[in-house]
Amino acid sequence: MDAKEWQTEQERLNMVREKLTARIDKLEPLVTGLSDQAAEIRRRFWEEVTVNTSSDEEFEETFYTIKQQAAVLSERERRHRLLTQQWRSLNRLLPSPYFGRVDFLEDGQSSSEQIYIGVSSFVDEDGLSFLVYDWRTPIASLYYDHSPGSASYDTPGGRITGEMELKRQYQIQNGHIRNLFDANVTIGDELLQQMLSKGADSQMKSIVATIQKEQNAIIRNDRSRMLIVQGAAGSGKTSAALQRVAYLLYKNRDTLKADQIVLFSPNPIFNSYVSSVLPELGEENMQQTTLQEYLEYWLGSILRLEDPFDQIEYVLTAQSAPDYEARLQGVKYKASEAFLKALQNYAKWLGREGMLFTGIRYRDRELIPAQQISSKFYSYDTSLSLANRVELLQKWLLKELSILERKEREAPWVKEEIHYLDNDQYAEVYGTLHKDREVFDIAERYALVHEKIRNKRREDEGDFDYAEREEDLLSQKIVKASFKPLRRSVKKFSFIHVQGLYAELFSDEAAYREKTAEDDIPALWAEICRQTREKLSRQELFYEDATPYLYLKELIEGVRTNTEIRHVFVDEGQDYSPFQYEYLKKLFPRARMTVLGDFGQAIFMQSTKLQGQDSPLLRLYGESETSLIRLVRSYRSTREIVEFTKELLTDESEIMPFERSGPKPLLTRIEGGENRDLQLLKDIERLKADGFDSIAVITKTAAESRTAFESLREQGSGTVHLITKETINFQKGVMVVPVYLAKGIEFDAVLIYDASPQAYGRENERKLLYTACTRAMHRLHLYSTGEWTPFVQALPVHLYENATD
Numbered sequence: 052m053d054a055k056e057w058q059t060e061q062e063r064l065n066m067v068r069e070k071l072t073a074r075i076d077k078l079e080p081l082v083t084g085l086s087d088q089a090a091e092i093r094r095r096f097w098e099e100v101t102v103n104t105s106s107d108e109e110f111e112e113t114f115y116t117i118k119q120q121a122a123v124l125s126e127r128e129r130r131h132r133l134l135t136q137q138w139r140s141l142n143r144l145l146p147s148p149y150f151g152r153v154d155f156l157e158d159g160q161s162s163s164e165q166i167y168i169g170v171s172s173f174v175d176e177d178g179l180s181f182l183v184y185d186w187r188t189p190i191a192s193l194y195y196d197h198s199p200g201s202a203s204y205d206t207p208g209g210r211i212t213g214e215m216e217l218k219r220q221y222q223i224q225n226g227h228i229r230n231l232f233d234a235n236v237t238i239g240d241e242l243l244q245q246m247l248s249k250g251a252d253s254q255m256k257s258i259v260a261t262i263q264k265e266q267n268a269i270i271r272n273d274r275s276r277m278l279i280v281q282g283a284a285g286s287g288k289t290s291a292a293l294q295r296v297a298y299l300l301y302k303n304r305d306t307l308k309a310d311q312i313v314l315f316s317p318n319p320i321f322n323s324y325v326s327s328v329l330p331e332l333g334e335e336n337m338q339q340t341t342l343q344e345y346l347e348y349w350l351g352s353i354l355r356l357e358d359p360f361d362q363i364e365y366v367l368t369a370q371s372a373p374d375y376e377a378r379l380q381g382v383k384y385k386a387s388e389a390f391l392k393a394l395q396n397y398a399k400w401l402g403r404e405g406m407l408f409t410g411i412r413y414r415d416r417e418l419i420p421a422q423q424i425s426s427k428f429y430s431y432d433t434s435l436s437l438a439n440r441v442e443l444l445q446k447w448l449l450k451e452l453s454i455l456e457r458k459e460r461e462a463p464w465v466k467e468e469i470h471y472l473d474n475d476q477y478a479e480v481y482g483t484l485h486k487d488r489e490v491f492d493i494a495e496r497y498a499l500v501h502e503k504i505r506n507k508r509r510e511d512e513g514d515f516d517y518a519e520r521e522e523d524l525l526s527q528k529i530v531k532a533s534f535k536p537l538r539r540s541v542k543k544f545s546f547i548h549v550q551g552l553y554a555e556l557f558s559d560e561a562a563y564r565e566k567t568a569e570d571d572i573p574a575l576w577a578e579i580c581r582q583t584r585e586k587l588s589r590q591e592l593f594y595e596d597a598t599p600y601l602y603l604k605e606l607i608e609g610v611r612t613n614t615e616i617r618h619v620f621v622d623e624g625q626d627y628s629p630f631q632y633e634y635l636k637k638l639f640p641r642a643r644m645t646v647l648g649d650f651g652q653a654i655f656m657q658s659t660k661l662q663g664q665d666s667p668l669l670r671l672y673g674e675s676e677t678s679l680i681r682l683v684r685s686y687r688s689t690r691e692i693v694e695f696t697k698e699l700l701t702d703e704s705e706i707m708p709f710e711r712s713g714p715k716p717l718l719t720r721i722e723g724g725e726n727r728d729l730q731l732l733k734d735i736e737r738l739k740a741d742g743f744d745s746i747a748v749i750t751k752t753a754a755e756s757r758t759a760f761e762s763l764r765e766q767g768s769g770t771v772h773l774i775t776k777e778t779i780n781f782q783k784g785v786m787v788v789p790v791y792l793a794k795g796i797e798f799d800a801v802l803i804y805d806a807s808p809q810a811y812g813r814e815n816e817r818k819l820l821y822t823a824c825t826r827a828m829h830r831l832h833l834y835s836t837g838e839w840t841p842f843v844q845a846l847p848v849h850l851y852e853n854a855t856d
């Protein structure tokens with residue numbers, strides 16, 4: 052780039068910054084002014100209105116003044132919010148107003164337009180000239196999708212075609228151009244190189260300056276009901292998902308709010324890792340949750356739920372347990388669409404027979420026996436759905452309770468209880484009576500007059516018997532309070548014995564076949580039944596049972612839906628079962644779904660394939676409503692690390708490295724665990740000295756993490772942190788972490804604590820090792836105290852270095 056061009060760019064930058072500063076200066080007093088005004092209105096709110104309720108007119112007057120004051124206040128607050136937003140986005144632009152430029156000559160026009168692209172738009176005083184375009188505007192797509200030459204972009208009014216004459220990228224820091232690149236073929240390889248060679252951070256960063264074409268397609272896809280992204284480790288799936296949220300919020304800013312978008316994340320640390328991307332882009336964060344959190348919310352008060360981490364810990368460590376094989380078969384089966392169908396059939400069967408109810412008990416007696424509830428239930432029209440009949444039943448029960456409640460007022464225990472009431476309760480009843488008395492007095496006066504006229508006393512109106520009325524009211528009160536929990540539990544459907552109904556499914560094979568019309572039953576069904584029932588008898592649920600249990604509960608009680616949510620994002624989507632997807636679809640009937648995942652990292656038993664003919668995800672909304680985008684280029688790791696990790700998988704075609712070089716992965720074999728730990732600590736020190744400050748020692752399981760952590764600490768390392776499933780904040784530093792908790796996260800350097808055949812020997816452990824190794828950005832070390840895992844042994848030797856060589 053010649054100096055003159057650079058100079059021109061710097062001058063333009065100065066001009067834009069001056070205008071930005073001028074606008075900020077102009078806005079600032081308005082922002083503070085409006086805020087003061089709003090505060091003042093709030094402070095003097097009641098001074099401005101005189102409350103007068105002495106007559107209807109005065110009351111009305113007061114009402115309208117309050118309303119008017121509130122309207123003024125809310126208008127001031129709204130304007131304040133808008134101006135503050137503007138002011139914030141201008142301030143965000145100031146240090147680095149844009150990162151890209153394209154010169155575009157639209158067909159039919161005589162001159163080209165220079166389009167500068169930044170994190171938000173900035174329009175000149177004339178209200179027409181865009182000094183900076185928001186990266187989410189249609190025209191900004193040119194920058195991500197095309198190289199110089201013929202180019203086009205889509206607008207709501209149709210496609211605009213033309214010629215891109217220039218594409219330039221900027222690195223601007225505090226108002227100074229640090230770098231300028233003119234891109235030819237793919238955008239910003241150089242800029243991307245620089246971004247990727249930086250160290251890992253405790254927080255994910257936005258990638259708007261270097262979004263790649265395939266990623267842009269994910270971000271801007273707004274046609275499909277279901278968008279599936281199958282992308283290799285480090286290919287930017289999570290990044291694309293977060294920029295997509297920002298895009299959707301921008302594009303639909305009048306109709307979509309951040310809390311109408313929900314992201315299902317793999318674990319709580321991940322939440323903290325990604326939480327700063329959207330605020331960095333000037334948007335509010337969407338809702339973030341884990342499926343476990345959701346399940347806990349609905350089932351946690353009744354049952355103790357196993358979480359997915361305990362499940363995987365069992366799968367990885369309990370191989371020698373006698374019930375191991377059956378448990379694995381159970382996990383797989385309960386994740387399947389076949390089981391979903393079986394539950395649907397079971398619900399139909401229950402519509403005819405077999406419902407289990409819990410009788411309503413009250414003060415040690417059976418108030419409404421289960422048998423009576425059951426007879427009532429099966430007396431309803433069978434053409435009604437199960438849930439509709441349950442709703443009728445609920446109404447009937449509430450009515451029955453009212454009748455029984457009235458009867459109960461006569462019970463001896465109630466009279467007795469009255470004596471033990473405290474003063475407040477008496478006072479309350481007295482207050483009610485007092486009100487009644489006024490009414491009575493008027494009635495009495497009328498009666499006296501009436502009597503005089505007619506000259507006879509009416510017989511039906513006796514004197515108001517306070518004592519009797521008082522007692523009535525008190526017993527009413529006492530009984531009502533004692534019936535309250537019954538009503539509440541009826542409202543919560545506790546008259547249905549869901550636990551029993553779920554357990555019934557697992558009684559024996561013949562019964563299961565009959566109730567579910569299922570014929571493809573796992574071989575070890577008897578053992579699966581025993582395990583499930585035993586767990587339930589302890590008021591506990593396996594992780595694989597939680598979603599099906601909730602599903603059955605909803606088939607009976609009526610489906611819970613959330614119609615507010617418009618977009619559901621599922622990250623690490625390969626780790627959810629087909630069953631769980633069906634559930635999510637039902638739960639969010641008005642939402643579009645974006646699922647991002649990598650089948651190469653499917654380390655849980657209940658995984659789902661994201662692509663291919665047999666992918667249940669393609670069927671979820673039907674193929675015509677579904678788009679699939681594949682990402683194969685890995686941006687996270689160096690070429691050497693990608694080449695190594697890619698060979699760990701059997702299907703190699705799915706990852707391509709990005710051209711960034713570093714040392715080959717280093718294999719260190721050393722006798723004795725203690726020596727290994729010492730060596731590992733030495734290596735950590737060296738890595739730190741090389742400037743890497745996010746270093747992870749990755750183990751297969753949580754149990755192994757704890758042992759490694761203790762041992763490293765004993766060897767004298769005080770600065771190592773242990774990451775457990777309870778950890779919610781992700782911080783830089785040296786950490787020991789089980790692989791399944793490192794999902795979605797990255798580190799400068801990864802040290803695989805034990806790469807022996809004992810740790811990673813079975814086929815289902817291949818993906819664990821792959822997932823662990825793909826967390827590394829710049830350095831990857833593997834350690835073993837004996838043999839190497841067969842997955843490493845099978846690698847061509849030129850892919851790694853040996854520490855002992």
Ligand SMILES: Nc1ncnc2c1ncn2[C@@H]1O[C@H](COP(=O)(O)OP(=O)(O)OP(=O)(O)O)[C@@H](O)[C@H]1O
Nearest residue numbers: 258261262263284285286287288289290686687795
């Ligand atoms: N277009 C891009 N420009 C700059 N950096 C990028 C880009 N795409 C991805 N990255 C970087 O690559 C790394 C991996 O991205 P990300 O975590 O989104 O990948 P992923 O596909 O979700 O990975 P995984 O499946 O392994 O969790 C991050 O550091 C991210 O910032």
